[in-house]
Amino acid sequence: MSEIGTGANLKCEEFLDTLEGLPLNGPGGATAAGLLRQLPSELRGHAASCSSCESALDDLAETRRVLRTTAGEVLEPGPFFIRRVMTAIRLEEAELEEENNGFWISIRRIAPRLAVFAAVLLLLGGTWAFEVRRADHGSMPVVRPADGLFESAPSAPPNDDIIASVNEGR
């Protein structure tokens, strides 16, 4: 069993190698029958008995046909092809637009929440700035009024008392 399989595989390899080596522009090179005609008779017999080699032969013939067509002439896209491409493009554009719209719709949906959030942030920031400023004013003025206190000491009544008490103490 396995020997027959290996033998068949070897034959397949030989067949495929010979097939690949066939000239591209040989007589009737673009059809399976034309390719077969160029093969040695024993390989021709193998193609008839081996389905995988037969399909490989068909594939190669098809490939060469396409290659010939492409090389020989510039392929013009048919109207059906153009219509299909245009439809595909339009579908894609619509999808993109929908995605965009979806994005903006979701933005619009969360916009009120964003506004509230921004307002809260502003409020917090304002309060914080106010607190900081008040803290500044709270700590600095302690020194400044003290300066003023000493400068205007004679005219301020409480200071008179202090001076009086100091004098009394002496």
Ligand SMILES: [Zn+2]
């Ligand atoms: Zn084969």
